[in-house]
Amino acid sequence: MRLWQFHGGVHLDGHKELSSQVPIAQANLPKFLIFPLLQHIGEPTEPIVHVGDKVLKGQIVAHCFGSDCSLMISAPIHASSSGTVVAIELRPVPHPSQLTAICIVIETDGQDVWTELNAIPDYTSLSPAAVREHIAHAGIVGLGGAGFPSHVKLRPQDIDTLVINGAECEPYITCDDRLMQECPQDILEGAQILRHTLGGTKRCIIAVEDNKPSAFQALSQVAQSTSVEVVKVPTLYPTGGERQLIKVLTGKEVGRAQFPASIGVVVHNVETTRAVFRAVTQGRPLVSRVVTVTGNGVDCPQNLEVLLGTPMREVLAQCGRKSDIEQLIMGGGMMGYALPRDDLPMIKTTNCLIASGPGELRVPPPLLPCIRCNACAQVCPIHLLPQQLYWHCKAKDFKRAQAYHLFDCIDCGCCAYVCPSHIPLVSYYRYAKAEIRASEREHKKAEQAQQRHEFRLFRVEREKKERAERHKQRAKGVDSG
Amino acid sequence: MPFKTSPSPFLYAPTDTSAIMRQVLYALVPGLVIYVYFFGWGVVINVLIASLTALSSEALVLWLRNRPLRPSLSDGSALVTAWLLAAALSPFVPWWMTMLGTAFAIIVVKQLYGGLGYNPFNPAIAGYAMLLISFPADMGKWPALTSQPGMLDSLSIIFNGHPLTVPTLDALSGATLLDTVKNSLKQSYTIQEIQQHPLFGYMGAKSVEVINGVFLLGGLWLLYKRVISWHIPVAVMGSLFLISTFFFVWDSGIYPSPLYHLVSGGVILGAFFIATDPVTAATSNQGRLIYGAGIGILVYIIRTWGGYPDGIAFAVLLMNITAPMIDYYTQPRVFGYPK
Structure with a gap:
């Protein structure tokens, strides 16, 4: 397949080997879960539970006020484990401006009991609109870090190319890499569901940067007998940017004033795609995500499947936190932001935590x-x-x-x-x-x-x-x- | 426990402005060594005088401006100015002239405009031009190629105005080839006749062409190290080559060959070390090509029809003025905007 080039870009030391060698592990169930009401780009949600309420895992605890989330640029928030709502109050949240925001706090009961899930055994029997609504109710947003509600990018409007973004060009982050290696089948099926939701796109391309040969291999294998193309793209930061990736794959430039849909392209991240697969085939809403916990500030850098709302402190402890963490960064080394404290919750857009050791990140x-x-x-x-x-x-x-x-x-x-x-x-x-x-x-x-x-x-x-x-x-x- | 916060990005390329300046200095060393081989120790003395003057002038202004001394003095930019100016001067210029030129370059051309990064004109070449306009006779006095003055003679010439071992400075000095060619052409000699002159080497002036060849190597090393991009040197030399070829083909009796133009005078030093000064040059690749081409053409015009034997200094200064305008008109097309 012919590839194009965007202007500029930089070759970075990926620091990915720190965390890319170990399989994804399950993060521990924390005592408290904290859910900020805004974890995506768009309208904030309103709590629909009260202090003292018992909630089950997967139950919606907050959604758009006065309207259906699927009609808005918004996404509902689900409890990620069972327990009791103990507070709805201002808490510090992960934000570049170190804001506080209203959060729902749940004390977990250790049972991790699911609410009744509504799986769709055969999504092809449903209309694209119905599947889209289902995805919206599952609270899925762009998990690559941007957090744009996914269902908004699934309106069927003459989309001929669906791109699944597995470029993962940011240094340190390996969650997509591990996921592509370990769950290629889920991603592939998720891609097919997205295609159906978009009204059946002519093409579906999964793009992987060529510094992830195992992920490429795994995806290519499962995609062999399908019409999904798995494409290796050159490793160059920021190829994983939506518009840069579109340029590389199609040669077309989507300017600031346009949406990719206007040229018939829609891009979704690989983990988002997996979340769609789970939401549709298992009925499982977005209650967890894979997070890269890395840097020299932890003993065992690795990828963890973390329940949303888990305080970062717990995750760091599980990875063998060292006493001399210098900086705590959410996101990658290029576009992430530094957090002042470690009691903040993991939210839908937390793809990576870098706990840097002394001298690891160069002070300019x-x-x-x-x-x-x-x-x-x-x-x-x-x-x-x-x-x-x-x-x-x-x-x-x-x-x-x-x-x-x-x-x-x-x-x-x-x-x-x-x-x-x-x-x-x-x-x-x-x-x-x-x-x-x-x-x-x-x-x-x-x-x-x-x-x-x-x-x-x-x-x-x-x-x-x-x-x-x-x-x-x-x-x-x-x-x- | 609160963590340190700072804005992204958290990674930095291992590049450094001071390192860039140091690399420019390294690239000048081989050329200067060959210079000493052909012209004696004068250039080394000039480099020392210029360096001391540059650093002390910079320190003086920083002190007056209440700025910290250390970062600016250690960024190497004052030394680059000093070395380039010294490399352009004749090894016979008196000490105060080197000092004056350097102090003018640093104090007036660089610091009065705000220091590194803010000066519209290249300090070294502006200092050189100031001296050239003010003291044309001294600036035009170059060593004759027949004998190289020793260390003591060089010191004596620079500080006393006359050599020690030979009676007069005139016994050691002679006109440059550019001068000779210009004057001979005025006297209606043809190029073919002028080429019989003992100053002529293979393509240009004996020894000077070798010195320039070594400066070229230094410039190529800067290219290889990506300290400079190819656009400006190629445009300067390419345009000079084209325009001189045109006139050479037109009438080779009165217009010297393109190779003569390339290896004579300060073109190579100018193209690789001075015109590429990022502060005063155009910035986009397209803009750099226009900027460089302008310099090449101006060099030819000044050499051929102007009053000075060489034109590189004025060509660079004239194009320095145009750099902001070139930048304005060569803005790239932004991603996603119509072609």
């Missing part, structure tokens, strides 16, 4: 001035001019920064990675984006206030006129009367 050397060497532009997968963006963001010339396509930036970090002056470029862009969004919100608010004010003036004027009119009428009436 002192900042030097930009010498305009252009190394950043050479590696930018979006073909932006990162150094121009940097000058404008630094000068707070946000208009100019937007003219240089600031919002096309995907935060991949390639520019900051190669910068010989160690300038934290991505931080500058994030800052500028946040400032622009905030000022746009302000602007909108001011506009609304202005409209309200103008309407009020208009209303006062109108009422005055009406009153005058009434007075006149009455005066006339008195006259004639």
Whole structure:
């Protein structure tokens, strides 16, 4: 199959061998499970249980307020084990801004009793819409890290290519690699279910970076007699980005303003695909996921199938936590974010935890001035001019920064990675984006206030006129009367 | 226990601006060694004077600007400026001229604009141009190729203005080939006649072509190390080659050969070491090609029709001004936008 190339990208030391050698193990059942109400991109959910309620594993504890999740950009949240709701309160959640948010806290009873599951023995007998609704109710979101509700990307709208993303280009992460090696059949079936849901796509491609030969092998074997193509793509960060992968596989570019669906392509992650398989064939909603726990801060880096809501501390302990963890990072080494504490819950988008040992993650050397060497532009997968963006963001010339396509930036970090002056470029862009969004919100608010004010003036004027009119009428009436 | 937090990415390539500067210095060493072999120790003395001046000027301005000294002094950029300027100067220039040029380069051209990364003009070449305009006679006095002054003579020439072992400096010096060719052409000699001049080597000036050849090797090493990209050197030399070929074919009696242009004067040093200064050059690959081509063409124009024997300094400075505009008009197409 012919492959294309996107501009730039970087070859990274994957650090994957740390965790990629051991089979996926089951994480322990923790004493408490914590469920933030927002674990995806889109509308937050509302709790439908109360403190003191008994819940079973797989039971919905929160869903969209006032509407069916399958009609919204949202996903319900399920209890990942049986127990009692002991609190619905503000708790710190994993978030780059170290937010607190309302969480449902469940004390587990150790029984791990499932609620009644609604499996679909033969999904082909159901309409795509029905399967899609089933997937939405299973709470499945993009498990590659983005967390976009999967059912939204399953509307049948002339999709001819389904891409299953097994590129896993981020350093340190190996959960998809292990899953592809250990459950290739599940992924393959999941892909077929997704195809059916999309109204039957002509092509289905599973893309695997060529640094994962065993995963490629395993998938190729099970896909042999099917129409699913398993494709090796060159290892180059960020090939696993949805739009970069589409470019590599089809040569087509999906810009910021478009969705992949507009060119007939839909991309789902391999673990998402497995979750769909489980949801449809076993009726099992999304209550657990595979998480890579790695870094020199733990004795046994490995992949664990973790119940959602499990505090990170428990998982680290199970992997032989060392006393000298320097940083705790959720996600990969390029796009993850550092967490200040370890009592945060694992959520649907937690694909990896890096517990770094002393000196493992290089602290950037002192900042030097930009010498305009252009190394950043050479590696930018979006073909932006990162150094121009940097000058404008630094000068707070946000208009100019937007003219240089600031919002096309995907935060991949390639520019900051190669910068010989160690300038934290991505931080500058994030800052500028946040400032622009905030000022746009302000602007909108001011506009609304202005409209309200103008309407009020208009209303006062109108009422005055009406009153005058009434007075006149009455005066006339008195006259004639 | 709270963990340290910092923004992503958490991985960094093992590259470093100071390391880049150091590599540029290493790449200059072989050329300078050959330089000493042909022209004596003057260039080494100039390198030392320029280095000391550059570092102390930089320190002075940083002190005045209340900036930390260490990071800027140790980034190596001042030394690169110093070495490049010294490599471009005649080994006979008096000590104060080297100092003046270097101090001007660092204080006025670099630091007054904000220091490393902010200067619109290449400091070394601007310092050189300042000296060239101010002291044309001294700047044009180069060693004759017949004899190399020794260490003591070189020291004496630089600090006293005359050699020790021979009576006058004029006995040791002579015009450069570029000068000779220019003047001879004015006197209506043909190129074929001028080529009989003892200064002529294989393609350009004897020894100078060898020195330039070694600078070329240093430049190729920088390319190999990916400190510079190929675009600027290739565009400079390619455009100079094309335009000189055109005129050479037109009338080889009055227009010297393209090879003569490439190996003479400061083209190679300029193309690989000075025009590639990222701070003052265009940044995109396409922009770099335009920028380099502009330099090559300007070198030819200045050499052929201008008042100075060599044009590389002015060509680079003129193109420095255009770099922001070139960058503006050579923005790449952003991913997902129509072609």
